[in-house]
Amino acid sequence: MPDLPADLTPTLLRLSARRAQLSTAGTTFYRMVHTTETAGLFALDRAGPVGVLSLYADLSAEQEQRLAAACGETGLESIYLKRRPPEAQHAANVERGRLSPPEPIWGERRPEVVALEDGVPYLIRPSADLSIGLFSDARRARTWVRQHTPPAGRVLNTFAYTCGFGLNAALAGAASVKNLDLSRKVLAWGQENYALSGLNAPDADFLYGDVFEWLRRLGKRGELFELVILDPPSFARSKAGVWRSERNYARLLAQAAAVTAPGGQVLALINHAGVSAAVFERLLGAGAVQAGRAMSFTARFGAGEDYPGAEHLKVRALRLE
Structure with missing residues (x-):
């Protein structure tokens, strides 16, 4: 001890x-x-x-x-x-x-x-679980969304949790923001966050279900978004199987590319100390190749200044042509 x-x-x-x-x-x-x-x-x-x-x-x-x-x-x-x-x-x-x-x-x-x-404003529940409603290391990423959401553009926020990214996109003037998560509980929490900022939060903008299934569904509908946000867990189990970011991120990016408009951007996050920045970028590049899309990075950063020396979080903004 x-x-x-x-x-x-x-x-x-x-x-x-x-x-x-x-x-x-x-x-x-x-x-x-x-x-x-x-x-x-x-x-x-x-x-x-x-x-x-x-x-x-x-x-x-x-x-x-x-x-x-x-x-x-x-x-x-x-x-x-x-x-x-x-x-x-x-x-x-x-x-x-x-x-x-x-x-x-x-x-x-x-x-x-x-x-x-x-x-x-955000609703924080310190007594809830290990996760209290917001991840402080992603503050720079939420700021990026606020600054780079296309005016009147469409935004898809996957693995939305309590919808912090979606909220910032809505505050930035997005025409449409869809928040997608496997938990109804956290999506309802996200609607409470919207209400704190006086924003309308219709149920149709909060999509419940598996991200991969929803990406396939949106792709079949031909729906396209100018900004897609990917913030998956590093590890998860579901009915669809086991998700490991170091193995499956390329597939996730490929499916996200199918619903990203030409010239649109993807904000991709990985919270995994065992995956280096170079490996993460290779995974993203492999996903773009699978999707047949040309890719270029537009921003690279990690956790905020209140995380000195932290290397667990890697954030990449990329444009898909």
Whole structure:
């Protein structure tokens, strides 16, 4: 069992102060402390007045309490705990109560809060599951969507989760945004996010079902989009089989290309530390070849500035001719 630093509170205060300017710029949802700054032991996210403490090592109950109390000293009102297993997909289903306790480990109970990102409000549920409604490392990608959505264009947001990308496309003036996910629950959550920004959220814009099946269906209909967003999990099981991003991303890009208008763009994300940027680009290139489309990259980036040294997230914007 690892030891916690003796100067824990001063260290957290110093690290969190480095991100304080985000709050004054209209962002109250961000990573306060990243694992590269804690020797891989823990990370701390801020969601408005609430902190979400992610543990990547086994700590004693006393150590967890001490760490949570130190996090609270940064000005947060409550701290929720997430114990992050190496393989979260299966463990999150069978050990949910232990991995993501529904009650805060420190401070007052705040099961729902509204936090801002670049002035856009999002509904965050710190007590929900290991995933709380938004991924802070994708902030730059959501900003990219806000800045590059074609005016009056059509946007398809696949693996939509709570529809953060779709929301930003709608705010940017897209004529149509379709959000697609395998969970009705998270799509309903996405509609709540739309409502927070005063946007109309008809059920027809929130498509429930398997992404690959929907891509085939949309392709047969001849529907085309000027922007397609791909943000799949790195690993998942479904009725269709096992998805592994390092094996299946080329096929996903090929199917997405079939519904991407000539000259349209695809924003592709992969959250997998074991897949290098070079390998990811080869997968995307292979998918474009399968689709018979010429491809060129228009942007390359990763997680935001509050993720120093992070290499897990790779984001590529590409144009398909």
